[in-house]
Amino acid sequence: MFDFVFDAAQFGEFLATGLRLSMPLIFAAMGGLLCERAGVFNIALEGQLLLGAFGAALGAHLTGMAGGGVAVALVFGAASGLGLALLGVTLRVNQIVVGIAVILFAIGFTSFMSRVAFEGGGNSLRLDGFRPIDIPILSDIPVIGPVLFAQDLLFYLMLAVVAAIQIVLFRTGLGLSIRAVGESPATADAAGVPVFTLRYGVIVAGSMIASLGGAYIVLSQVFLFSDNMSAGKGFIGLAAIVLGRWNPVLALLACLLFGLFDAFQLRLQFQSPDMPFQVFAALPYVISIMALVGLIGRAQPPAAVGRPYDREMR
Amino acid sequence: MKNKLAIGLAAIGVAAVMQGTALAEALKVAVVLPGVVTDKSFNENVYQGLTRARDELGVEIAYTEKVPQPSQVEVMSDYARRGYDVVVGAGAEYTDAAKRVARQFPDIDVIVLNGAPTDGVATINYDNQQFGYVLGLAAGHGSETGKIAALSAQQVPAFEQVVEGYRAGFNAVRPDGEVLVAYTNDWADIAKAKEASLNVISQGADVLLPYLDAGFLGVVQAAEERDVHVVGVVRDLSGEYPEVNLLSTVLDFGGALYQAVELAQNEAIEPRDYRFGIGTDAGYLGGFNAEASQEMRDAVAAAVEKMQAGELDPSAE
Structure with a gap:
């Protein structure tokens, strides 16, 4: 059952699969985590992955460059964030409802626009995506080398994003303000923190990060666009935030856990053909529930998450 | 695009003229679809069969797209x-709804494509084992490693039948050959299908059979990247992906629908299971890879002939 662990090539392949399956989850989780730290639920991650995927396909198709795809994906992500902030922060609409609205909009919008924008449909695209960059010397390390040091640009960007969020949230004044807004917006407001501006900024930034997850699927994995291709990854990202206790590094590990167990279950299917495959398909979720109740204990969300801030309200 | 539009308009024009003249009593056919008619896959295929029935048989048609499970009975x-x-009802998921509608309206003909045989309903099916068998046969001649794979999203009966034939065909050439089966749990997740494919390739499989919707693109991509082959069971991959396609068969549900409508027009359709084998108007061989050996082509042709004559039944093995 575990014999692939002792075969260097097979094990490297397994790790690489797990990592690739984790990448969209990581971007989604980081974007959502940032928003929730500022007291705003971003349920729309699934839709933002989809918008990012469509934006990436559109940009790469029009400019012929992967970089153009990332740029358009970020624009789409920012636009969805702006909409989310306008409805959820300024107009104080229920954030769950707003999030679902963005998801539904994203599904319809991207399916329709892909028929308009791509002749012959998004399925027939062959986009120029990112190619792996081998870092000299480091990429020659057996097993770990090819997995960690022969990745494409978005992988290194992901590492930078996680590090940046960790540092900004816990090592800077700005991060302190963001967390204050998420815990007690009234207190932060009284202390002179611009609650609304900060929430707007964080939602837009978080949405842009989430859209990068969609860009990864298109520009690094499959090089085409297909309807609803995010396939529920945004929701797993949401779960990873809770599993990671609203901490960027722990959330990263949670996403890797999902990804690696997903890769693991794909392998397990052959080793035990008599077992129903659904048992294996459920494995990542079973593991995360066990981790949630057993290892980590009670998760404590930011106190003000999900509650729109109103200055006049007691 | 413009061409399609023009053809579409012309077709509507023709239909309108035909309706206006002689066909006041034209047969009225309605199709309920699970997806959209532009999906380049199952739904589009069915839709083409429907429009062909309108143009060639002069029936009046209607269709509803993207009908979810809870509304099936209502729409039908x-x-x-x-x-x-x-x-x-286009697809096995309509079987239960069709049964209820057939009971409620005994005077009309209710048809389900790809559905399990059901009381009161005409079901249209394929001898999936036959299609799997020829693909397995081709894989047996094309594989270098002696390992091949089949990928689907769910463990559905039609896929299991394909795999049964696929394995029988492969083992007919390579008695000790191994067939890996993987499930992705999502018909449309291309990224997941690609990872699952890379995974079976890394275990030595060098011919892959995708039984997926949009997910098949992930399988094709993985095959392209790792320089292995794909066999297509539902649609002919030889035109779009000539490099990776080893051999394809075509399950032409649109063609099957056309024949059913023709039967209904002659009032000859019965509520029973209609089954299409390989080498019929509705299910046939697609293209080979350009480099396919003569040996492979001969073996496949011989098997098709035997199955048509009833001398070879892969489902019995």
């Missing part, structure tokens, strides 16, 4: 109430 019985003579 609505067509029955509005006087449609034939109501078709």
Whole structure:
């Protein structure tokens, strides 16, 4: 059952699969985590992955460059964030409802626009995506080398994003303000923190990060666009935030856990053909529930998450 | 795009003229679809069969796209109430709804494509084992490693039948050959399908059979990247992906629908299971890879002939 662990090539392949399956989850989780730290639920991650995927396909198709795809994906992500902030922060609409609205909009919008924008449909695209960059010397390390040091640009960007969020949230004044807004917006407001501006900024930034997850699927994995291709990854990202206790590094590990167990279950299917495959398909979720109740204990969300801030309200 | 539009308009024009003249009593056929008619896959295929029936048989048609499970009965019985003579559910997921509609409206013909045999309903099916068998045969001649794979999203009966034939065909050439089966749990997740494919390739499989919707693109991509082959069971991959396609078969559900409508027009359709084998109008061989050996082509042709003559039944093995 575990014999692939002792075969260097097979094990490297397994790790690489797990990592690739984790990448969209990581971007989604980081974007959502940032928003929730500022007291705003971003349920729309699934839709933002989809918008990012469509934006990436559109940009790469029009400019012929992967970089153009990332740029358009970020624009789409920012636009969805702006909409989310306008409805959820300024107009104080229920954030769950707003999030679902963005998801539904994203599904319809991207399916329709892909028929308009791509002749012959998004399925027939062959986009120029990112190619792996081998870092000299480091990429020659057996097993770990090819997995960690022969990745494409978005992988290194992901590492930078996680590090940046960790540092900004816990090592800077700005991060302190963001967390204050998420815990007690009234207190932060009284202390002179611009609650609304900060929430707007964080939602837009978080949405842009989430859209990068969609860009990864298109520009690094499959090089085409297909309807609803995010396939529920945004929701797993949401779960990873809770599993990671609203901490960027722990959330990263949670996403890797999902990804690696997903890769693991794909392998397990052959080793035990008599077992129903659904048992294996459920494995990542079973593991995360066990981790949630057993290892980590009670998760404590930011106190003000999900509650729109109103200055006049007691 | 413009061409399609022009053809579409022309077709509507023709239909309008035909309706206006002689065909006041034209057969009315309604199809209820799970997806959109532009999906380049199952739904589009069915839709093409429907429009062909309109153009060539002169029947009156209607269709509803993206009908979810809870509304199936409502949409289908609505067509029955509005006087449609034939109501078709496109896909196995319509079987239960079709059974209820057939009981409620005994005067109309209810048809389900790819559905399990059901009381009161005409079901249209394929001898999936036959199609799997020829693909397995081709894989047996094309594989270098002696390992091949089949990928689907769910463990559905039609896929299991394909795999049964696939394995029998492969083992007919390579008695000790191994067939890996993987499930992705999502018909449309291309990224997941690609990872699952890379995974079976890394275990030595060098011919892959995708039984997926949009997910098949992930399988094709993985095969392209790792320089292995794909066999297509539902649609002919030889035109779009000539490099990776080893051999394809075609399950032409549109063609099957056309034949069913023709039967209904002659009032000859019965509520029973209609089954298409390989080498019929509705299910046939697609293209080979350009470099396919003569040995492979001969073996496949011989098997098709035997199966048509009833001398070879892969489902019995």
